[in-house]
Amino acid sequence: xxxxxxxxxxxxxxxxxxxxxxxxxxxxxxxxxxxxxxxxxxxxxxxxxxxxxxxxxxxxxxxxxxxxxxxxxxxxxxxxxxxxxxxxxxxxxxxxxxxxxxxxxxxxxxxxxxxxxxxxxxxxxxxxxxxxxxxxxxxxxxxxxxxxxxxxxxxx
Numbered sequence: 546x547x548x549x550x551x552x553x554x555x556x557x558x559x560x561x562x563x564x565x566x567x568x569x570x571x572x573x574x575x576x577x578x579x580x581x582x583x584x585x586x587x588x589x590x591x592x593x594x595x596x597x598x599x600x601x602x603x604x605x606x607x608x609x610x611x612x613x614x615x616x617x618x619x620x621x622x623x624x625x626x627x628x629x630x631x632x633x634x635x636x637x638x639x640x641x642x643x644x645x646x647x648x649x650x651x652x653x654x655x656x657x658x659x660x661x662x663x664x665x666x667x668x669x670x671x672x673x674x675x676x677x678x679x680x681x682x683x684x685x686x687x688x689x690x691x692x693x694x695x696x697x698x699x700x701x
Contacts, residue, residue: 570649
């Protein structure tokens with residue numbers, strides 16, 4: 546599934562404010578609460594799942610990208626969150642660069658394998674320097690969604 550089809554304006558956080566990757570995971574888990582996707586109490590479950598996954602191996606990639614993700618019980622559909630920070634957040638990425646584009650994925654445990662392709666699609670999209678550059682220049686959710694729609698050939 547295309548990122549442009551998963552992300553909605555209420556699931557975009559610009560700027561994503563966090564001192565480090567642990568703060569970023571906490572912040573990402575809270576965005577769907579404000580969007581009405583799950584309860585505040587469930588955000589703790591999501592944060593814990595993201596932390597457990599992150600401790601097993603970093604989801605910080607290269608070129609300022611991180612894709613923290615975790616499978617949880619209690620949701621029926623994948624929830625994708627886009628966090629952008631033009632300065633970057635220390636995330637222990639593979640190349641040591643701070644993460645400027647963070648895409649959090651909260652995956653229904655029952656559909657975990659079905660979303661491996663989604664992870665691959667996101668990584669492929671963000672491997673493009675032009676896409677990364679355009680996203681980090683966005684100052685609001687609408688412009689970020691416009692960029693995703695344009696680069697993925699979808700209507701915003």
